[in-house]
Amino acid sequence: MRESLKVAIRHVFRDIGLHRIMANYRPENTRSAHLLASLGFEKEGLARSYLKINGSWADHVLTSLLNPDDLADPASNSRML
Numbered sequence: 001m002r003e004s005l006k007v008a009i010r011h012v013f014r015d016i017g018l019h020r021i022m023a024n025y026r027p028e029n030t031r032s033a034h035l036l037a038s039l040g041f042e043k044e045g046l047a048r049s050y051l052k053i054n055g056s057w058a059d060h061v062l063t064s065l066l067n068p069d070d071l072a073d074p075a076s077n078s079r080m081l
């Protein structure tokens with residue numbers, strides 16, 4: 001999964017030119033938490049009752065990863081897609 005996500009992240013940032021990727025996971029899913037953290041995703045908060053899964057509302061941890069090229073080049077912050 002890690003290798004697939006690395007390729008996808010590179011594609012989304014370099015080829016498509018997105019500034020930000022979000023990924024959310026359930027708090028009890030420690031494997032997803034570790035995977036996203038290892039890829040550089042940062043926690044942004046907790047979304048209470050975010051999605052209804054199997055008939056119950058489930059909380060989700062919100063994370064994001066910013067395009068490092070945008071952070072290195074201040075002129076790119078004004079780029080419009």
